[in-house]
Amino acid sequence: MNNIVVQILLIALAPILGGLIYGLERKVKARMQRRIGPPLLQPFYDFLKFADKRKMIVHSTHAFLGLLHFVSLWFAVAVLIMGGDFILIIFLHLLSTAVIILAGFSTRSIFSHLGANRSAISVLAYEPVLIIIAISAYMLTGSFDVSALYASEIPVLFKMPLAFIALLLILPVKLKKSPFDVSEAHQEVVGGVELEYSGIFYEAVYTAKWLDYIFVYLLVFMFGGANIWLGLVLVALTFIYINALDNSTARVNYKQMLRFCLWVALPIAFVNLLLTMFGVL
Amino acid sequence: MAPIIVSLFILPVVVSLLLLFLPKAAAKVLTILATLTLSGISLYLYYSRGDQPIQFAVPAIVDKIVLIADFALLAYVIAQGFLQRNILVWGLAALQAGILAYLAMNMPHGEYMQFYVDNLSLFMFILINVVSGVIAIYSLKYIDEEQCSPFRKKYFLSTIFWFIAAMNLLSAADNLEYFYLFFELTTIASYLFIRFRLDKESKQNALTALWMNQIGGLAILGAIAYTIFTPGYGVPTFSHLLTQAPTVGVILPFAFLAIAGLVKGAQYPFSKWLIGAMVAPTPVSALLHSSTMVKIAPFIILKISPAIQGTPVATVIICLTAFVFIAAAIGALAQDTFKKILAHSTIALLALMILMSAVGTPVAVTAALMLIFFHGVSKCMLFLNAGIMEHVFHMKQTSSMTKLAEVGPYTSLIVAVGFMSLLLPPFGAFIGKWFSIETLGTIGGAVITPGYKLISALILVMIVCGGAVLSLLYFKVLGSMISRTGERDKVKFEKLHPIYRGTMNFLLVTVLLCTIALPWLIPGYFAPVAATIIKSGVPVAFEGFALTIDNVKLPLIPMIAAFVLLPLGIIAAMFVRFKNVDRAKEYACGEKVEYNFASFYFTTEKATPYFVYAGILFFVGILLVGYLM
Numbered sequence: 061m062n063n064i065v066v067q068i069l070l071i072a073l074a075p076i077l078g079g080l081i082y083g084l085e086r087k088v089k090a091r092m093q094r095r096i097g098p099p100l101l102q103p104f105y106d107f108l109k110f111a112d113k114r115k116m117i118v119h120s121t122h123a124f125l126g127l128l129h130f131v132s133l134w135f136a137v138a139v140l141i142m143g144g145d146f147i148l149i150i151f152l153h154l155l156s157t158a159v160i161i162l163a164g165f166s167t168r169s170i171f172s173h174l175g176a177n178r179s180a181i182s183v184l185a186y187e188p189v190l191i192i193i194a195i196s197a198y199m200l201t202g203s204f205d206v207s208a209l210y211a212s213e214i215p216v217l218f219k220m221p222l223a224f225i226a227l228l229l230i231l232p233v234k235l236k237k238s239p240f241d242v243s244e245a246h247q248e249v250v251g252g253v254e255l256e257y258s259g260i261f262y263e264a265v266y267t268a269k270w271l272d273y274i275f276v277y278l279l280v281f282m283f284g285g286a287n288i289w290l291g292l293v294l295v296a297l298t299f300i301y302i303n304a305l306d307n308s309t310a311r312v313n314y315k316q317m318l319r320f321c322l323w324v325a326l327p328i329a330f331v332n333l334l335l336t337m338f339g340v341l
Numbered sequence: 342m343a344p345i346i347v348s349l350f351i352l353p354v355v356v357s358l359l360l361l362f363l364p365k366a367a368a369k370v371l372t373i374l375a376t377l378t379l380s381g382i383s384l385y386l387y388y389s390r391g392d393q394p395i396q397f398a399v400p401a402i403v404d405k406i407v408l409i410a411d412f413a414l415l416a417y418v419i420a421q422g423f424l425q426r427n428i429l430v431w432g433l434a435a436l437q438a439g440i441l442a443y444l445a446m447n448m449p450h451g452e453y454m455q456f457y458v459d460n461l462s463l464f465m466f467i468l469i470n471v472v473s474g475v476i477a478i479y480s481l482k483y484i485d486e487e488q489c490s491p492f493r494k495k496y497f498l499s500t501i502f503w504f505i506a507a508m509n510l511l512s513a514a515d516n517l518e519y520f521y522l523f524f525e526l527t528t529i530a531s532y533l534f535i536r537f538r539l540d541k542e543s544k545q546n547a548l549t550a551l552w553m554n555q556i557g558g559l560a561i562l563g564a565i566a567y568t569i570f571t572p573g574y575g576v577p578t579f580s581h582l583l584t585q586a587p588t589v590g591v592i593l594p595f596a597f598l599a600i601a602g603l604v605k606g607a608q609y610p611f612s613k614w615l616i617g618a619m620v621a622p623t624p625v626s627a628l629l630h631s632s633t634m635v636k637i638a639p640f641i642i643l644k645i646s647p648a649i650q651g652t653p654v655a656t657v658i659i660c661l662t663a664f665v666f667i668a669a670a671i672g673a674l675a676q677d678t679f680k681k682i683l684a685h686s687t688i689a690l691l692a693l694m695i696l697m698s699a700v701g702t703p704v705a706v707t708a709a710l711m712l713i714f715f716h717g718v719s720k721c722m723l724f725l726n727a728g729i730m731e732h733v734f735h736m737k738q739t740s741s742m743t744k745l746a747e748v749g750p751y752t753s754l755i756v757a758v759g760f761m762s763l764l765l766p767p768f769g770a771f772i773g774k775w776f777s778i779e780t781l782g783t784i785g786g787a788v789i790t791p792g793y794k795l796i797s798a799l800i801l802v803m804i805v806c807g808g809a810v811l812s813l814l815y816f817k818v819l820g821s822m823i824s825r826t827g828e829r830d831k832v833k834f835e836k837l838h839p840i841y842r843g844t845m846n847f848l849l850v851t852v853l854l855c856t857i858a859l860p861w862l863i864p865g866y867f868a869p870v871a872a873t874i875i876k877s878g879v880p881v882a883f884e885g886f887a888l889t890i891d892n893v894k895l896p897l898i899p900m901i902a903a904f905v906l907l908p909l910g911i912i913a914a915m916f917v918r919f920k921n922v923d924r925a926k927e928y929a930c931g932e933k934v935e936y937n938f939a940s941f942y943f944t945t946e947k948a949t950p951y952f953v954y955a956g957i958l959f960f961v962g963i964l965l966v967g968y969l970m
Binding site for chain 1: 795802810813824906923925
């Protein structure tokens with residue numbers, strides 16, 4: 061990822077790529093359920109249709125925070141693509157989530173509030189694991205820059221296999237996929253934070269979800285190191301894993317999710333940190 | 342230089358005395374003038390600083406006065422303890438009096454300087470005088486609304502300046518005996534402050550604060566005793582101790598000093614006094630939490646950090662504070678009272694400051710200084726604002742603040758900025774936290790023994806989790822600050838008293854300006870101070886668009902972009918209004934429901950008593966490793 065042109069193209073196209081991933085995901089999920097599924101470009105058709113709806117908002121602060129969420133997430137993705145400081149990237153990503161949580165709190169909608177609370181709990185669940193992974197990566201490469209990981213000759217996966225497992229465990233939380241989809245659980249909180257958005261203002265929140273795919277799969281790709289093909293294989297496998305998991309599990313409640321992340325995923329990441337620290341692998 | 346520094350001690354004392362007698366209008370003018378003068382002096386001192394620390398002695402007669410004052414203070418404490426039948430208070434004070442008398446007889450005589458003003462002291466002067474001065478001005482209005490006799494109002498203002506004087510003296514003192522007196526002075530001042538309202542709860546909490554801080558005093562006496570009786574140390578002054586420490590190899594005095602600091606810093610198990618302190622009028626909380634009292638803790642640890650760095654004492658302190666960081670953050674989640682949330686987050690952030698000070702590497706010390714400074718300004722702003730919310734809007738609980746964005750947009754803006762400045766990039770507190778994680782990571786890579794590696798890994802996990810819990814807490818409060826309905830979309834700032842508006846504006850502008858100026862503040866303000874503490878240069882350099890401090894890189898472009906996006910974006914969100922867009926009611930699934938601000942209240946009370954026991958274990962641990970070394 062050293063080529064600056066590729067980087068800028070990737071940043072510019074990130075939402076579109078994310079949309080394609082989302083389209084593919086709907087397709088793959090449908091096939092897993094023996095349905096045909098929507099066309100690959102369905103997310104974009106939806107996107108166009110939303111733009112045509114009547115403009116309605118609860119209040120301006122809420123609507124503006126939705127836009128801000130999209131922009132700040134795009135920014136975090138951009139820093140990740142450019143290979144910036146890992147800790148900073150995690151914080152930026154956390155803060156883009158913070159914006160949407162604030163948006164959830166800013167209305168007087170019960171479902172929105174519940175969704176915001178649950179999103180905040182999700183942050184508590186996955187953020188420590190991500191930071192521990194970042195520190196392990198530092199121990200490995202001697203630099204907090206993600207570009208050092210992209211450039212790593214030996215694939216990062218072989219050096220920190222446990223970190224990869226920990227990442228796989230928290231990805232459903234991050235992507236709001238079953239069994240850890242409490243924060244938007246449609247049957248319970250009707251989509252949570254995104255409930256009060258509609259029409260053109262929903263576009264921002266909707267496309268931000270696509271950006272989240274890019275963010276997450278870039279993290280996975282990173283484990284391939286300088287070997288682009290290994291990275292892509294990892295991304296493909298993770299993609300199938302996430303969707304298979306989403307299709308085959310039922311939702312747990314937020315306490316179980318938190319407990320799982322802090323007592324299973326975090327210790328795994330921690331053991332990985334120790335292994336890297338002591339130079340075992 | 343020395344006379345100017347002395348004026349920082351004398352002036353607040355004079356003002357303090359004058360305020361007791363002057364009429365209200367004159368008191369107002371005097372307070373504002375004194376604040377301006379003191380701030381001006383402290384800033385001037387920093388900018389005209391030389392390469393060498395300023396040392397100066399005082400006439401021998403002062404030694405005697407200090408000793409007499411010590412005994413007078415202890416006598417006062419004993420009397421208070423007897424009158425209010427609190428055995429802990431008078432017992433601890435009597436014990437101290439005994440030890441002090443014994444020490445006074447064995448005190449070695451020698452020619453040495455009692456005051457030692459280095460960059461760290463100058464740094465503290467700025468924080469103390471500017472921030473406390475703002476609090477004093479704010480109190481002019483606040484205390485006026487308090488229901489008490491006119492004399493007590495004057496007495497309140499007077500005590501603030503007394504506090505400033507004690508803090509100034511404390512940051513300049515080199516002689517431990519002097520240091521002990523000023524330490525006790527701040528204790529007594531906080532005792533008088535906490536019991537200001539004279540109801541039962543205030544008196545009780547004041548006594549708690551008194552006996553807990555007595556333990557700090559006792560620890561300082563312990564440090565003096567060990568210094569006198571350990572061959573090689575001799576003279577009980579900070580500078581002497583620090584230069585002798587490597588050759589003598591006994592670190593017990595430092596362990597004692599660290600304990601004194603940790604007690605003032607309200608670390609577990611001594612957190613109760615700081616939480617109890619909020620029964621006092623709000624400016625007191627602002628004073629205790631931001632610029633004075635609790636900041637003694639990181640100050641002491643920073644002062645002794647070259648001597649304890651890498652020793653088991655530092656390790657235990659690091660473990661304790663990492664634990665307190667996460668424990669206080671968890672404790673804060675259960676709170677609903679705004680001031681209690683602030684108090685718990687103070688304890689957590691103090692733990693982080695002390696931790697970084699104890700780590701003692703160039704980046705860690707810089708991070709600690711940044712945290713001290715930015716936390717001081719932000720917390721002052723938040724607490725003073727809490728006072729406005731109580732007096733003007735009658736809101737104390739966060740759950741009742743959900744209408745604040747509509748009735749008091751300015752006040753809610755200040756709270757939002759205050760919390761963001763503790764949470765978001767590129768504010769100093771955030772960068773401090775970020776540096777903490779990165780620098781702890783680097784330490785883990787550098788140390789040799791497996792035990793240290795394991796500890797540093799565990800500490801990292803605690804810091805990371807504690808940080809996540811704190812963010813959760815801040816979201817909760819920030820969320821209630823920007824909550825509004827669609828019906829009243831207009832923003833019109835509420836009218837506030839000029840004193841309230843003026844102090845708030847000043848603090849708001851300071852927070853924002855210092856954030857923008859951070860790339861210059863780090864090399865120009867924080868790094869020189871850090872350099873004096875660690876006794877070697879702190880390498881700071883601009884490399885392209887990044888600021889590197891030793892081995893940590895601060896990329897400036899993402900920082901500036903983040904500032905525009907996040908804090909400014911969120912503030913903009915409070916004002917931006919979309920035109921030609923229809924408004925819709927919130928969706929409630931077709932049901933007619935009462936709206937309540939729905940937030941999780943975490944019941945963490947079951948866990949909190951154990952935190953105290955864990956804290957006690959750590960304190961014993963500090964002494965034990967200090968003794969065994």
